[in-house]
Structures are given as structure tokens and as C-alpha cells.
Amino acid sequence: MSETAKITLEGKTYELPITTGSEGEKAIDISKLRAETGCITLDIGYKNTGSTTSKITFLDGEKGILRYRGYPIEQLAEKASFTEVAYLILNGELPNAKQLQEFEGNIRYHSLVHEDMKRFFEFFPSNAHPMGILSAMVSSLSTFYPKSQTPNRPSKDVERTIYRLIAKMPTLAAISYKYTLGHPTMYPNNKLGYVENFLHMMFGLPTEEYVADPVTVDALNKLLILHADHEQNCSASTVRMVGSSQANLYSAISAGIAALWGPLHGGANQQVIEMLETIRNDGGDIQKWVNKAKDKDDPFRLFGFGHRVYKNFDPRAQIIKKSSDQILKRLGVNDPVLDIARHLEEVALKDEYFIERKLYPNVDFYSGIIYRAIGIPTRMFTVMFAMGRLPGWIAQWKEMVEDKEPISRPRQIYTGANQRNYVPMSDRG
Numbered sequence: 001m002s003e004t005a006k007i008t009l010e011g012k013t014y015e016l017p018i019t020t021g022s023e024g025e026k027a028i029d030i031s032k033l034r035a036e037t038g039c040i041t042l043d044i045g046y047k048n049t050g051s052t053t054s055k056i057t058f059l060d061g062e063k064g065i066l067r068y069r070g071y072p073i074e075q076l077a078e079k080a081s082f083t084e085v086a087y088l089i090l091n092g093e094l095p096n097a098k099q100l101q102e103f104e105g106n107i108r109y110h111s112l113v114h115e116d117m118k119r120f121f122e123f124f125p126s127n128a129h130p131m132g133i134l135s136a137m138v139s140s141l142s143t144f145y146p147k148s149q150t151p152n153r154p155s156k157d158v159e160r161t162i163y164r165l166i167a168k169m170p171t172l173a174a175i176s177y178k179y180t181l182g183h184p185t186m187y188p189n190n191k192l193g194y195v196e197n198f199l200h201m202m203f204g205l206p207t208e209e210y211v212a213d214p215v216t217v218d219a220l221n222k223l224l225i226l227h228a229d230h231e232q233n234c235s236a237s238t239v240r241m242v243g244s245s246q247a248n249l250y251s252a253i254s255a256g257i258a259a260l261w262g263p264l265h266g267g268a269n270q271q272v273i274e275m276l277e278t279i280r281n282d283g284g285d286i287q288k289w290v291n292k293a294k295d296k297d298d299p300f301r302l303f304g305f306g307h308r309v310y311k312n313f314d315p316r317a318q319i320i321k322k323s324s325d326q327i328l329k330r331l332g333v334n335d336p337v338l339d340i341a342r343h344l345e346e347v348a349l350k351d352e353y354f355i356e357r358k359l360y361p362n363v364d365f366y367s368g369i370i371y372r373a374i375g376i377p378t379r380m381f382t383v384m385f386a387m388g389r390l391p392g393w394i395a396q397w398k399e400m401v402e403d404k405e406p407i408s409r410p411r412q413i414y415t416g417a418n419q420r421n422y423v424p425m426s427d428r429g
């Protein structure tokens with residue numbers, strides 16, 4: 001007999017089925033609750049609500065576990081390329097040599113953006129945030145590829161849209177950066193790998209060949225892998241919700257970019273650097289700011305420590321800390337902000353206040369350090385996050401479509417005024 005949960009309302013008992021995931025996670029299925037009882041559940045922020053079933057990512061915050069399609073994040077970050085992981089997330093299995101070659105070839109084929117799109121960049125303000133530009137440009141791709149707007153297209157057409165997105169995201173990101181500097185844009189060099197090509201478009205100049213440092217390439221490859229998916233987070237849920245209306249994939253991803261932009265989500269690594277700059281500008285007294293963070297009456301909070309999901313440690317942070325150390329050692333960066341970061345890390349890892357509360361440095365802390373060390377501007381940090389998260393967003397959208405999930409339509413509990421009659425202007429006093 002299958003396991004059930006019971007709920008009693010107004011003297012009547014209802015049985016609700018319990019579903020169990022492949023890793024033993026249990027959920028009370030309330031799909032028919034409203035139809036049978038007339039009641040809904042109230043879960044502000046959806047902290048206790050499973051909006052879907054998914055085969056993409058398993059996350060256990062209590063144990064510090066993160067797996068893509070069953071593969072531990074530690075193994076993928078150590079041994080795989082980002083394009084290999086993107087294939088895995090999208091297709092469910094690791095590619096063989098031929099499949100990976102074809103996958104990467106399709107991405108290279110679509111890496112250019114239409115020349116007319118370059119004119120769009122000219123009309124953004126010079127101080128426009130790169131995430132605002134990226135969201136707008138990704139959404140505009142649907143106008144250049146109108147077939148993408150047709151629901152229930154053949155699978156080959158959908159695959160082409162996916163290749164275009166993965167291929168053009170680095171190109172659009174690099175162009176947005178170049179335009180903020182007033183520098184000439186660099187065309188993709190399809191002889192290079194995915195990460196190397198992005199660095200070429202970001203830092204290369206038409207007058208000289210840019211050769212990416214292998215340590216930088218390795219660190220950026222790892223960061224993209226670590227950010228590739230993270231279960232039903234704010235932006236992934238946004239992509240699925242927008243996609244559930246049968247909006248085109250470009251629009252759904254654009255919405256995901258907008259959700260990621262928020263400082264409580266993808267903007268956290270930008271806040272880490274801004275916090276470190278504040279400490280530097282104040283004189284660099286780290287202990288002063290650590291004490292402020294401990295003071296419950298002080299509004300200051302240390303960004304980059306602890307995590308909303310991981311209650312013990314962030315497995316991604318343990319992986320990327322090593323790359324962070326290698327980058328700083330290899331590049332020999334002389335930056336007082338990064339010196340403060342290293343000292344802050346040492347203090348936090350030894351301080352009982354942080355140890356007791358398990359406030360360890362998270363992936364945002366180390367990713368901010370790496371991005372700054374290799375010369376990526378602070379306002380581009382969230383764009384880098386979006387590049388990494390793209391395969392996960394697409395996979396979430398793809399899974400939602402293939403499972404024929406209905407349009408998302410959360411309910412609410414109304415707490416406003418009761419019915420009242422219209423009062424003419426002359427009687428309102």
C-alpha cells in the first residue's frame with residue numbers, strides 16, 4: 001500500500017499521496033488539494049514547495065552535495081570541459097568523442113551575431129549595466145529568428161535555437177563589455193575553445209593576438225561548470241514559468257537573466273567586491289568590519305559567507321578556492337582589495353563566531369576574487385554567472401516542455417478590502 005499523508009479540515013479527513021525521489025526525497029502531493037477541499041497551501045517564497053520533478057540536478061544543502069545528472073560536481077570540475085558538462089546537462093549523458101565534436105562544431109557555427117544587432121549597442125547609455133544589455137539583446141534574438149516564436153516546432157529547430165543561444169551568449173557579453181570601453185569589438189575566433197574564445201573577444205585587440213593564460217582558462221572553465229545549474233533557484237524557476245506560457249526560448253532565458261541580476265541571487269559576487277572596496281576605502285581595518293558583522297544591531301553584513309541552501313559548506317567553494325589561490329599566485333596581482341579578501345578569509349575561517357554558525361566563504365566570495373584578478377570588471381560578474389548558468393536554464397526549459405507541464409499559475413490568499421461601492425468624486429471630501 002502506498003504511503004499517504006492525512007489532513008483534517010472541518011472534521012473531514014483527506015488522504016494525500018506521498019511521492020519519493022530517486023535520492024529518497026519525499027513530497028506530499030497536493031495537486032488535487034483545492035479540487036477536493038476548496039483550500040490551497042500558503043508558502044510565501046515557495047521555500048517548502050516543489051514546483052516540479054526534475055532529472056537534472058540533485059542538491060543536498062545539509063550534506064554539501066551537488067550533482068549534475070548523477071555526477072558529483074567535484075569530478076566534473078576537475079576532469080571535464082564546460083562544453084562537455086553543457087552537453088551532459090542538456091542531454092542526460094556524457095558525450096563520446098564524436099558527439100562532443102559535433103556539439104562544439106554546432107556552437108562554433110553559430111557564434112557570430114547578425115551585424116544589425118551591433119547597431120543596438122550604440123543606443124544604450126554609456127553607463128548601462130551589462131546585465132540590462134544582455135537581457136535585452138538575448139530577447140531581441142527572437143526577432144532575428146522568428147521561427148523560434150512558434151510553439152511545438154520540430155526538434156531540429158529547437159536544437160538550432162539551443163546552439164544559437166550557447167554560441168551567441170559569450171559574443172553578446174563580450175560586445176557589451178567592449179562598447180562600455182569604447183573599444184572595437186572582436187569577432188569570434190572559431191579555432192579557439194569556448195572559454196579561450198570568450199577571453200579573446202573580451203581582451204583581444206585587432207592589432208595584436210591575444211593568448212589566454214592556461215591557469216586563467218582552467219579557472220574560468222571551472223567557474224562556468226560550478227554555475228551551470230543549481231536546481232529550482234529563482235532564475236531557473238523564472239525560466240520554467242515564462243516558458244510554460246509557450247513563450248519562445250530567447251524570451252524565457254532573457255527573463256532568467258533579469259532574475260539572476262538581483263543582488264540576492266547572481267549579483268552576490270559583485271556585492272563581495274563592493275564590500276571589499278568599502279573596507280579598503282575605510283582604511284582596511286578588517287577586524288573592525290568583522291566586529292560590525294557580529295553586532296546584531298549593526299546593519300552591516302559580510303557578503304560571500306554562508307549560503308541560503310548549503311547549511312554546512314558550499315562544495316563549489318571548496319573546489320574554486322584552489323583555483324583562486326593558483327590565479328593569484330600565477331598572475332602575481334598586486335591589488336589591495338584582493339589582499340583584504342585573503343585576510344578576511346583567514347579571519348573568518350578561524351573565528352569561532354563564523355565556525356559555530358558555519359559561515360564559510362562561498363562560491364560568490366572566490367568567484368569575485370578570480371574575476372577581479374583576471375581583469376573582468378565588477379559589473380560584468382553577473383554576466384559571467386549568466387554564461388555559466390545558461391545550459392541549466394535551457395535544460396530546465398527543455399525538460400518542462402518535454403514533460404508537457406501546464407502553464408504556471410500560483411494561487412494567493414487575498415487580504416485586501418471587501419466589496420465596496422464606488423463613491424462619486426463630489427462625496428469623497
